[in-house]
Amino acid sequence: MHSVTLNAVREHTVHPPDNGAAQPISRQALHLAVMDRLRKMITEGALAPGAHLNERALCEQLGVSRTPLREALKMLAVERLIDLLPNRGARVVTLSASDIADAFELLSGLEALAGELACERITQAEIDEIQALHCAMDDCYANGDLPGYFDCNQRIHDRINAAARNPALTQMYQSVNHRLRALRFRSNLHTGKWERAIEEHVAMLRALHQRDGAALGRLLRAHLMAKCTAVLAGMRVAA
Structure with a gap:
């Protein structure tokens, strides 16, 4: 089993995101x-x-x-x-606080179920891929690269969901997750919350290596609801 360690807390500078509009798009699709x-x-x-x-x-x-x-x-x-x-x-779209709470509640349940099923059905090759993504994500965290971190983060969650081998679950997960991606991204702009998210991912990866579905399900649910709490707190401050 791969060992998972968390580097000591470091000072970070969050790089401004690339707004994605700098280069023309190719004509295919x-x-x-x-x-x-x-x-x-x-x-x-x-x-x-x-x-x-x-x-x-x-x-x-x-x-x-x-x-x-x-x-x-x-x-x-x-x-x-x-x-x-x-x-x-x-x-x-502008989501209300109620919209956000409802969507995170649903997404946390979907992710928890995906985690439970993934631990039963995932292959070692898929675990190795998620491990590699986690290492890449940790490197982005160390370098203050929030867009890169978020991309790796979402790919980890997507891989866990895919490993559940349940297309109906994946379809609903993707639909809800698209609505919340911007909020999940902004919840990491605060360095303290970003650090806690990394720690939570370390625990999730450990449960996945151990194929402990109950533990991974609990961790994923708590991870998503912590995001929800951070997002709603940010909305209250902004208001």
């Missing part, structure tokens, strides 16, 4: 690429909650025409990341 780029911009705060989406400006930023942009917006509306407003364009 264009609307899907645009959707991914816009989702990243929403997650990292380049498109803030409530922001009106200016089609002309976005087309210039992404180097695309309005047709693939509008197709991408329709798909993001299905994911409930944006609202399409009749004759008024589109805007980024």
Whole structure:
């Protein structure tokens, strides 16, 4: 079994996120690429909650025409990341405190179930892949690379979910998680919360190595609800 250690607490500088709009998108599967780029911009705060989406400006930023942009917006509306407003364009969804609490409660249950099932069904190769992602995530943490950290973090959660071998669970998980990605990203902007998240991931990886489904399920549920608490506390401070 791989040993899992946590480096001593270090001083970190959080690098500003890349808003994803610097380079033109290739023409292949264009609307899907645009959707991914816009989702990243929403997650990292380049498109803030409530922001009106200016089609002309976005087309210039992404180097695309309005047709693939509008197709991408329709798909993001299905994911409930944006609202399409009749004759008024589109805007980024703003979630209420109640919306956030309900969604995190649901997602924590989905992740807990995924963890329990994954411990029964995961292969050693998949565990090794998650271990490697954890090491990469820890390197990003050490370097203050929040976007890189978050990407590794989400890939770890996705791999655990995939290892559950339950397509219905995965579909619902992805739907809810897309709505909360931006909030999960911002919950790590505070260094203390980021450190605690790393510690929680160390414990989750240990339970996965031990194939302790009950423990991993409890840890995943607690991890998500801690995120919820941090997000709601941040909203109260901002208000």
